[in-house]
Amino acid sequence: MELVFLEPLESIIFDGRVIKGIKVKEKTFGGFCECGGVMYQKMRFIDSKTGILVSECDKCWKNDALIISMLDGRVMDRADLKLVDRSNFPEFLKKILSESEFKAVIAKAYGKEYNPSSYSKAKRKLEEMNLEISTILSII
Numbered sequence: 001m002e003l004v005f006l007e008p009l010e011s012i013i014f015d016g017r018v019i020k021g022i023k024v025k026e027k028t029f030g031g032f033c034e035c036g037g038v039m040y041q042k043m044r045f046i047d048s049k050t051g052i053l054v055s056e057c058d059k060c061w062k063n064d065a066l067i068i069s070m071l072d073g074r075v076m077d078r079a080d081l082k083l084v085d086r087s088n089f090p091e092f093l094k095k096i097l098s099e100s101e102f103k104a105v106i107a108k109a110y111g112k113e114y115n116p117s118s119y120s121k122a123k124r125k126l127e128e129m130n131l132e133i134s135t136i137l138s139i140i
């Protein structure tokens with residue numbers, strides 16, 4: 001299983017929906033990494049039924065996620081995290097949007113002329129996933 005972590009939004013995509021995370025400020029043990037390093041908890045994501053705990057390795061910076069049931073606290077699954085940062089955010093959008101929708105969003109972000117109907121389709125698509133278009137425009 002692979003989860004997408006949208007770093008600039010501090011959010012994770014789980015089951016096609018975006019869940020906003022809470023940063024773990026205190027240094028909290030999060031398990032051991034495959035490389036032998038110690039992992040520390042980085043972000044917590046809580047949904048009605050599921051909790052996701054993201055930890056980062058102190059040595060190789062690998063990110064790892066544990067999926068926890070909110071009913072009984074049981075670990076349901078372990079997932080690899082695909083990190084999306086500012087530099088590969090446009091690439092991530094390209095996968096979600098159609099070509100014309102993607103072009104309209106990029107043009108709008110750069111203050112250029114854009115196709116309003118493609119833009120509103122893109123806006124709707126992103127908002128259905130719980131992604132705020134204004135936030136997206138500010139990071140691309």
Ligand SMILES: [Zn+2]
Nearest residue numbers: 033035057060
């Ligand atoms: Zn490691």
